[in-house]
Amino acid sequence: MQVKEIDMRGQICPSSLLMALREINANKLALRSGVIRLSFLSDNRDSTATIPESAANMGYEVSVIKEADSYRIDVFAKPDEMEKRTA
Amino acid sequence: MKAFINRFFGDSEDTQLVSENTFLREQQFKQVEYIRRKTNQLLMLMGTLPIRPEELNDDTLIEIDPIGTVADAFAQILEHEKDLNERLRMAHDEIQAILSSVGVGIMLLDSSMQIQMYNQKVVELFSLNEQTLIGQTCCQAVCGMSTLPANCTYARILETRRPYHQSDWVQAGRHFDVSGVPIKNRYGDVTHVVLAYTETTNRVETERILREREQICLDVFENISDIVQCVTPDGSFLFVNRAWRETLGYEPHEIVGLKFWNIIAPEGRKECMEHFGILMHGTRLEGVRTNLLRKDGKEIPVEGQINCSFSNGRPIATFGLFRLLEQEKGNPLAES
Numbered sequence: 001m002q003v004k005e006i007d008m009r010g011q012i013c014p015s016s017l018l019m020a021l022r023e024i025n026a027n028k029l030a031l032r033s034g035v036i037r038l039s040f041l042s043d044n045r046d047s048t049a050t051i052p053e054s055a056a057n058m059g060y061e062v063s064v065i066k067e068a069d070s071y072r073i074d075v076f077a078k079p080d081e082m083e084k085r086t087a
Numbered sequence: 088m089k090a091f092i093n094r095f096f097g098d099s100e101d102t103q104l105v106s107e108n109t110f111l112r113e114q115q116f117k118q119v120e121y122i123r124r125k126t127n128q129l130l131m132l133m134g135t136l137p138i139r140p141e142e143l144n145d146d147t148l149i150e151i152d153p154i155g156t157v158a159d160a161f162a163q164i165l166e167h168e169k170d171l172n173e174r175l176r177m178a179h180d181e182i183q184a185i186l187s188s189v190g191v192g193i194m195l196l197d198s199s200m201q202i203q204m205y206n207q208k209v210v211e212l213f214s215l216n217e218q219t220l221i222g223q224t225c226c227q228a229v230c231g232m233s234t235l236p237a238n239c240t241y242a243r244i245l246e247t248r249r250p251y252h253q254s255d256w257v258q259a260g261r262h263f264d265v266s267g268v269p270i271k272n273r274y275g276d277v278t279h280v281v282l283a284y285t286e287t288t289n290r291v292e293t294e295r296i297l298r299e300r301e302q303i304c305l306d307v308f309e310n311i312s313d314i315v316q317c318v319t320p321d322g323s324f325l326f327v328n329r330a331w332r333e334t335l336g337y338e339p340h341e342i343v344g345l346k347f348w349n350i351i352a353p354e355g356r357k358e359c360m361e362h363f364g365i366l367m368h369g370t371r372l373e374g375v376r377t378n379l380l381r382k383d384g385k386e387i388p389v390e391g392q393i394n395c396s397f398s399n400g401r402p403i404a405t406f407g408l409f410r411l412l413e414q415e416k417g418n419p420l421a422e423s
Contacts, residue, residue, distance in 0.1 A: 059167030
């Protein structure tokens with residue numbers, strides 16, 4: 001699976017959310033089929049709530065990992081969604 | 088004259104341009120404000136903060152097209168919701184099919200005791216009117232009461248917030264086993280209760296008849312003059328009759344804890360074990376002669392028959408019927 005990293009450090013919500021949504025929209029098909037995983041780097045704590053919640057509402061799986069100076073928010077397809085799309 | 092001078096120097100055109108520019112600026116300001124307002128409305132719906140003016144200036148705001156971005160995101164949300172609704176509908180159909188296929192009556196009640204879902208079996212069990220069932224309280228529909236009845240499984244579950252099983256719940260002369268399970272929300276509050284009813288009226292009646300017949304058998308065995316004993320595979324006594332107790336000198340309370348080999352004379356124990364092995368294979372023994380040991384140590388010669396009952400291929404108990412041999416008959420306590 002290809003990983004696309006988007007560095008949003010220095011941005012705060014809602015700009016970071018809008019940026020994340022643009023990326024998710026632009027990569028919708030690749031995301032849904034499991035070809036790509038979007039990895040957002042953010043140092044804004046609010047983004048760790050708004051981006052995962054929005055992405056989950058859109059039907060994606062999300063993981064948030066705390067790294068040294070930022071958060072890594074990964075957005076990817078749900079396993080059952082991938083199976084459905086590839087079937 | 089002044090107008091002429093202005094026209095000559097182009098002041099009138101400038102004024103018109105200024106006026107037009109002002110108008111255009113106002114229009115753009117209104118458009119940008121509209122975009123901000125609508126964007127913020129959508130962002131609030133997405134669960135985030137509104138855009139601060141210092142965060143995105145007007146030019147950037149138009150360039151990044153936030154309304155388009157959020158609208159595309161909403162399109163995906165709606166697509167996901169549609170998919171989710173389809174799955175929920177399928178899950179609902181599956182649950183309904185499961186409810187219909189089981190042989191017990193099932194109802195789903197909400198926290199106000201109102202019926203939210205039911206299967207056909209529960210309608211048959213309590214002759215319910217399906218037209219008015221949804222929204223009716225359980226006590227109205229099933230118990231025919233406006234208040235909670237005594238021994239209400241639903242009330243017990245709401246009180247303890249735990250699953251509860253009530254065996255032999257009686258309603259209108261019929262017997263039921265009732266099992267209930269609470270469904271809780273993320274805060275641990277009971278939002279729904281699932282109740283499952285199994286009618287046991289036939290089983291209860293059969294058990295009553297069996298108990299009566301068992302009592303008749305026990306009365307017969309208790310009053311015959313032959314010695315009767317029922318022994319489990321571990322040697323404990325399930326039943327001994329009065330003749331047995333009187334012949335061997337034991338009181339009823341002394342039978343508990345007594346083992347079969349305690350009443351067999353030492354020289355007969357080896358043969359007795361052989362008999363036991365034969366019985367475990369399902370063979371009935373007749374004409375068995377042995378010496379039973381009285382409580383006071385006196386040996387009592389007896390003759391009789393023994394068989395073994397089985398359940399699922401496993402021995403349950405041996406049943407022995409003995410009579411005293413001639414020299415003991417009539418006076419078992421002669422030498423005691």
